[in-house]
Amino acid sequence: MVWPYKTVLMVGCTAGLGVAMAERMIEHGSFVIAVGRRKDRLDAFASKHGADKVATSQFDITDLDGIKPWAQG
Known part of the structure; x- marks a missing residue:
């Protein structure tokens, strides 16, 4: 599979499907x-x-x- 994106933002990366x-x-x-x-x-994932x-x-x-302040942070 060719994946065209070089950088992705993934949420839910501490368990399961994420x-x-x-x-x-x-x-x-x-x-x-x-x-x-x-x-x-x-930390373990990284x-x-x-x-x-x-x-x-x-x-x-x-x-x-908190999303907007986090994203601007």
């Missing part, structure tokens, strides 16, 4: 900005894949009022 999708993106050569609520799991493939940001995407 992790699986982020890992698939990495396999296809994308740099992943992984977002999730659990810092320890984000450690597993390396800083050349992953950046992390701890944030709870259900905090609707």
Whole structure:
């Protein structure tokens, strides 16, 4: 599969489908900005894949009022 995106922002990267999708993106050569609520799991994800493939940001995407400040941050 040819994946045209070089950088992707993935939410929910601390468990389940979010992790699986982020890992698939990495396999296809994308740099992943992984977002999730659990810092320890984000750190483990980044450690597993390396800083050349992953950046992390701890944030709870259900905090609707916090999305704009987080995105500008």
